[in-house]
Amino acid sequence: MMHSINGSAKVQIADFGMTIITGEGEVGLVKNKNILYVAPELVIDTQIGTNKMDMWSIGVVLYQLATHEFPINANGLLDLQNKMRSRRIDRPASIKDDLQWDLLIKLLEFDPNKRFSAAEALQHPYFTSPQVDLEISIEARRIASNAAASIEEGQNKVTLYDLDSAFIVATTEISKFLSVDPEAEERQILSTRNVAKFSAPRKFEQDQIQMSSARKIDQDQIQMSSARRNELDFKSKQEEEDRKAAIKLHEEEKQRIVLTEKQLYQEGKVLCPFCDANQPAKEIHHHIRQQHPKSLDMYNDMTIIAHVVIQQTVVQQGKNVINQGVLVACPFCKSQIDISELKDHVIKMHSQQHIEVYLLLLHNIKLTIQLFEISELDEQRRHELEHRRITEEEKINKKEEDKKLIEQEKQLFKEGRINCPFCDTIKMATEISEHIMTAHPERKQIYKDMWTITQVIVSQTIKQQGRTLVIQGKDIQCPFCQAFLDDS
Structure with a gap:
């Protein structure tokens, strides 16, 4: 069953060698082979054998791997025929995984027409559920990457299965x-x-x-x-x-x-926990949703757990301690566990692969959260700096504009002209009142009020020690709220 060069970690699986193709193109049983692997249609029925027989044999092997026993144990051909006629295989207590048992009974189906084909077996949830991606080891991914590199180097002894880490142990x-x-x-x-x-x-x-x-x-x-x-x-x-x-x-x-x-x-990036890709922290969730949709629920569950772990972690006597008080769902069995006890629960109640998956995802997601927060802070700082820059530019521009207006007003003053306060029209000082009454009739009252206020302020203005002051003593009505205030 095994063929490899020492250290190559490559295995080739041979067939079971229990059947032959007869001269008529039918499949027959080879004598003196282990009949406990043989499909029922060759043992008790008169049907012509098909490739579905191999699926039965695969089912027997998978059953053995799970239980270390045969699904139907017999002391010879007659005993096997009698037991197969009952068309019954009981579920052993050692098989606790429902998906695993469902796959086995569909491979060990007595009716070959109802038995799983190879294509159907490979599409079974036991092989396609999110857990499959999570259980692929880093070393298996590395071996697949090395196989891909071998193709680039011109080696031609690489199969499709060597490139897929899901097929590598x-x-x-x-x-x-x-x-x-x-x-x-x-x-x-x-x-x-x-x-x-x-x-x-x-x-x-x-x-x-x-x-x-x-x-x-x-x-x-x-x-x-x-x-x-x-x-x-x-x-x-x-x-x-x-x-x-x-x-x-x-x-x-x-x-x-x-x-x-x-x-x-x-660089603000993280490794994808399910493949060799790396992505910016903000884009890793999108990458997983697009490339690993079967693992998305597990990733989301672990993201919630990672956030709670970070929130509940405090430093006590120089050590990080996770405080009690928040219940979370175990990502594997969905039991509600206090966050402070979740790691111990995974270690005690789940397999070594589950433990490795839990630690890998928790570490990876905590890195992602840190980078995301750093990115958010950087973005906030950039906004603040940009706001400051714009504010400073606006101040500078306003000063420049004010300076230009002052220069323009000075020039117009020399010419005896003035800007209309309500539009861009320039008029002689003697004509501005008539222009406002004609062009801006809705503004004429406020213009009259401001004209009066200006005359009072001018009359009450004096200079003291180089400063311009408005003397108290004269009440003026506010042009907006009509209140009477001292002119000063």
């Missing part, structure tokens, strides 16, 4: 479920098949063989014994090197991401 992910190095078995098989190449006898064993020619020594046995010892040495050293390499790779990946985030942060 990284070696580090496999190692979480195995207590051994995934490639150790391959090394052991290769060493036993080609001993001379992988583990030659040690020198003292060769000397023993030469010195004991009278004794019948099984040289192959000695070599195999030596191979096992060498293999154990090689395995322990290799496993330690692989472990260190994996830790180093993980740390290097984390450092690379941190450096990338810092650089993008300076």
Whole structure:
């Protein structure tokens, strides 16, 4: 089932090898193969086999991965036929995911006409729900990116599945479920098949063989014994090197991401948590809505959580502490949890992948919120500076205009002319009153009032110590509210 060059993390899946195409083009069963993977139509029915048989076999494999058992366990063909005739598979207690069970029963449908095709299976919510994007590891995305880079470099041994991170399971992910190095078995098989190449006898064993020619020594046995010892040495050293390499790779990946985030942060951008794209903080939500619509609800839920975390975080004795008092919905099970206990809830009640998704999204969204707030402050500062600039320009322009008006009035004064206060008309001083009465009859009363006020002010104005003052003692009626006030 596995074929890879050591360290390449590439796996090729072979077919089940349990059926053959007969001369008449029909599908038949190969003898001496594991019949527990075989579809019912070949075991109990007389129907002609189709490619739907493979979907049954896939269902059996997925069932085994979930439960470590066969959906129908039997002690031979007759026992299997009897059990298959009941056309019933009970849901085991170990399968708690409703979507997973729904997919399995549609793959393990006894009627091949109703059984899922490959296309239908791939469109099932178990493979297309928002959770799928969230559970794709950073390493899987990196492997897909490397595959794309390989195409650009001219390599042609890259398939469409190598480019899609959804089809990739990284070696580090496999190692979480195995207590051994995934490639150790391959090394052991290769060493036993080609001993001379992988583990030659040690020198003292060769000397023993030469010195004991009278004794019948099984040289192959000695070599195999030596191979096992060498293999154990090689395995322990290799496993330690692989472990260190994996830790180093993980740390290097984390450092690379941190450096990338810092650089993008300076530019006001963030990494998309669902792909390798980066966007300005204000545009990341639009990007996710357009490119990752299935993950949008999860992102929105985590955005609410991130805002509450920020609001409830205080510093106590030099540490950040999240205060109690606000309930939020867990993004995975929708339980109402106090924000101060949400992280512990996710760790205790959900899988390692859920924990990683929670921490990744919380970190990513908090960065986005910070950048958004900085952007808002920068925008506010820009508006304030722009307002100040415009105000200063207006003041300067007004001074320039006032200066021009004063110069213009001085010139007109010399010529005995004056501007109409209600329009741009210029008249001789002796004609301005007649112009206002004719051109602006609605303004003539206020003009008369202001004429009277001006005469009083002129008559009451004196100069003292270089300053112009209006002497008190004469009441004047305000031209707007009709109140009587002292002229001063």
